[in-house]
Amino acid sequence: MRYGFAGAVILGALLWAAADLRAHHAVQAAFDQDDHATLTGVLTKVLWINPHVRWFLDVKDESGKVTTWTISGAGPGGFRDIGISGRDVFKTGETYTAIVARARDKSPNGYVLTFILPDGRKIDLWHQYKSEATSTGADTK
Amino acid sequence: MTCGPIRRFVVTVAAAAAVSLLLIYLDAAAQTRPASNGAAASVPTPRTPDGKPDLSGRWGGGGGGAGGAGGVQAIEPNGQVHQFEHYSEYSAALAAGRVSANAKIVGRQPNYRHGNNLYSERDAGFTQRAFGNPPLYKPEVWERVQYLDENGNKEDTTFSCFPPGVPRLGPPMRILQTPKDVVLLYQNRNTWRVIPTDGRPHDPVNSQDQTFMGDSVGRWEGDTLVIEVIGFNDVSWLGWPGWFHSNNMRVVERLRREGNTLHYQATVHDPDVLMEPWEMDPRAMPLNTSDAPYLEDPPCLDFDLSHMLTKERG
Numbered sequence: 001m002r003y004g005f006a007g008a009v010i011l012g013a014l015l016w017a018a019a020d021l022r023a024h025h026a027v028q029a030a031f032d033q034d035d036h037a038t039l040t041g042v043l044t045k046v047l048w049i050n051p052h053v054r055w056f057l058d059v060k061d062e063s064g065k066v067t068t069w070t071i072s073g074a075g076p077g078g079f080r081d082i083g084i085s086g087r088d089v090f091k092t093g094e095t096y097t098a099i100v101a102r103a104r105d106k107s108p109n110g111y112v113l114t115f116i117l118p119d120g121r122k123i124d125l126w127h128q129y130k131s132e133a134t135s136t137g138a139d140t141k
Numbered sequence: 142m143t144c145g146p147i148r149r150f151v152v153t154v155a156a157a158a159a160v161s162l163l164l165i166y167l168d169a170a171a172q173t174r175p176a177s178n179g180a181a182a183s184v185p186t187p188r189t190p191d192g193k194p195d196l197s198g199r200w201g202g203g204g205g206g207a208g209g210a211g212g213v214q215a216i217e218p219n220g221q222v223h224q225f226e227h228y229s230e231y232s233a234a235l236a237a238g239r240v241s242a243n244a245k246i247v248g249r250q251p252n253y254r255h256g257n258n259l260y261s262e263r264d265a266g267f268t269q270r271a272f273g274n275p276p277l278y279k280p281e282v283w284e285r286v287q288y289l290d291e292n293g294n295k296e297d298t299t300f301s302c303f304p305p306g307v308p309r310l311g312p313p314m315r316i317l318q319t320p321k322d323v324v325l326l327y328q329n330r331n332t333w334r335v336i337p338t339d340g341r342p343h344d345p346v347n348s349q350d351q352t353f354m355g356d357s358v359g360r361w362e363g364d365t366l367v368i369e370v371i372g373f374n375d376v377s378w379l380g381w382p383g384w385f386h387s388n389n390m391r392v393v394e395r396l397r398r399e400g401n402t403l404h405y406q407a408t409v410h411d412p413d414v415l416m417e418p419w420e421m422d423p424r425a426m427p428l429n430t431s432d433a434p435y436l437e438d439p440p441c442l443d444f445d446l447s448h449m450l451t452k453e454r455g
Contacts, residue, residue, distance in 0.1 A: 026294035026454040028262050030445045050302070050441040076439045082213050082248060083227030105448040123246035 031072075031101040031111040039069055039110070040097040048076050048086045055090065055112070057098060069108045071098050073125050094118045101126075184400035186364070189318060194364045194398045196316045196323060201403075201426035215244035262453055269381060276384055276409070276419035289383020294454035295446060296383065298376050302441035304330055306353035306377030307370050308392050312405035312424050315435070316396075323359055323366060331438050336368050348372040351388050368394040379409060379419065382454070387413035401428035 041059035052072040060066050073079070079086065090096070095118055100110025113126045187195040213231045215223040223240050225231045228248075234240040270290075278286050289296050299305050310332065313325035325334040336359040347356040351374035359368045370392040378384050390411040397404045407421040 026262070026300070026445075026449060028453040029294050029449040029451045047442070049439045051300075051443070052445070054442075054444060070444055072444065079248070080436065083229050084213075084248060088228065088232070103448045104450040107448050109444070109448055119242065121242055121244075121246060123248050125248045 027072075027111060030103055030109075032104050033101045035102045035104075036099060036113070037102050037110060038097065038099050039071075040095065041066075041069070043090060043092050043094055043096050044068070045092060046086050046090045048079075051075055053079060053086065055096075055098070057096065059108075067108050069098075069100075069110060071100055071110050071112050073112045089117065089123070090115075091118075186398050186400055189320070191320055193318075193361055194366075195318060196366060196396055196398050196403065197318045198403075199315050199429040199431065200312065201314055201429060214247040215240045216247060217241060217244045266382075266454055273380065274420075274422055276379060277416040278414055279416055282414050285385065286383060289385060291452060293382035294452060295449060297378065297381060297454075299378070301443050301446060303376060304332065304353040306373070307334075307355055307357075308394060308407035308409065308421055309377060309379055310354075312396075312403065312426060314429075316403075328435075328438050330441070336366075338366070343369075343371060351375075353377050355392065364397060366396040368392075368396070370394065379421070385414070386411045389413050402426065403428070 039057055039059045041057040043055060044058050045054075045056040047054040047056075053074065053076055055071040055073070057069045057071060058066050059069055076086075097116035098110070098112055099114040099116075100112050103109035111126065114122055114124050116122050189195045213225045213228050215225070215231055215234070217223075217240075223231070223234065223244065225234070231240065231246065235242065294300065299309075304310070310327055310329060313334075314328050315326040317324040317326070321337065321339045323336045323338055325336065327333070332354070334354055334357060336357045338359040338361065340360070341358060343356050343358055348371050350356070350372050352372060353374060353376070355370040356372040357368050357370045359366055361367070371390075373386070373388055373390045373392075375386060375388040375390075377386070379386055386409065390409060390413075393408045393410070395404075395406045395408075403426045404423065405426070406423040409415070409419040409421070411419075
């Protein structure tokens with residue numbers, strides 16, 4: 001195998017393209033992109049705030065105990081750019097399913113990958129699935 | 142295995158890294174280069190009746206979201222992709238039956254390497270450290286510099302929703318100019334500043350206060366508006382990771398209009414902690430003729446610091 005100058009240029013250009021990104025916050029410090037949870041519960045509150053939008057989901061386990069999960073998403077500006085205001089998609093009192101990257105401390109916090117809306121439609125709001133194969137919305141855990 | 146292939150591989154990787162660094166540098170240089178293209182330079186600089194350059198206007202691209210926007214997609218089970226600018230267009234198509242209810246909605250499309258935010262944040266952290274124009278700190282504060290560099294994602298006060306302050310706030314997105322003052326409006330946290338230009342000295346009380354924005358007075362040096370700012374706290378940073386300052390910091394900002402381009406530059410004087418004045422990367426912004434509404438920047442409320450376990454940060 002030979003690695004010529006052209007190869008170096010191509011590899012360098014790829015590295016440059018990757019570095020030309022402006023990540024938002026320390027999402028990876030708080031959430032584990034390889035640890036997913038699927039949560040179904042009643043949406044009790046939506047906060048359209050910085051630095052990340054928050055949803056609050058009351059999730060009932062098999063024993064009937066209710067845990068309130070705090071779910072983060074992108075910043076409100078990111079949603080604004082694509083015309084999602086929150087009001088049109090997320091309605092409190094209705095039941096949603098959220099697939100999230102769990103908080104590293106295993107607290108009831110997560111970063112949303114996909115919401116399944118009350119009518120069954122799926123909406124991907126992040127792209128943190130581990131591979132393209134799972135990015136079609138099906139959770140792997 | 143012989144040494145030849147290994148050596149060639151090492152040389153190639155080194156060359157690739159060098160090319161990458163060069164391209165990053167050129168990209169950064171391009172982003173900070175004054176936007177003095179022919180069209181902008183050919184436009185005369187507007188002036189107010191008193192002969193000063195008129196800085197009034199909407200500048201730059203305005204607010205916006207995190208990377209990854211790019212419209213809304215609806216992907217049918219058979220793989221057909223519908224592309225929309227806004228969610229409302231998708232909703233209309235759904236109502237009209239042009240998109241099926243089974244189509245998966247993609248609200249944020251990956252533009253990261255491998256669609257992987259982890260790599261993206263590491264890339265950004267590397268880039269900011271390698272090309273971030275850090276201030277030159279005095280040796281006696283190096284221990285703090287290193288601590289803040291290593292713990293930037295917990296210690297950065299903007300993460301806990303404090304204002305970025307001057308000069309980290311950067312240039313304004315809107316300027317209103319009168320003969321006696323200049324009003325600067327910022328999208329970030331819906332911030333405003335009123336800079337008196339009537340020759341008054343610093344306010345004796347405000348200039349001794351400790352605030353994020355400090356106490357500003359402006360003067361005209363030729364066609365440049367020079368703003369002197371003192372009265373800061375020592376909470377805000379100049380930039381990431383951990384470029385702190387003392388509460389004796391003095392900032393000098395310069396705003397200059399050339400045709401339809403606004404140039405912004407800031408110098409930080411802080412001999413308590415800096416070896417020499419720090420020059421912030423200059424910014425050049427085109428006049429924004431959009432009549433789009435000015436949107437509220439929603440308030441900031443942190444939920445994440447308490448369960449942030451690693452030092453990753455983009």
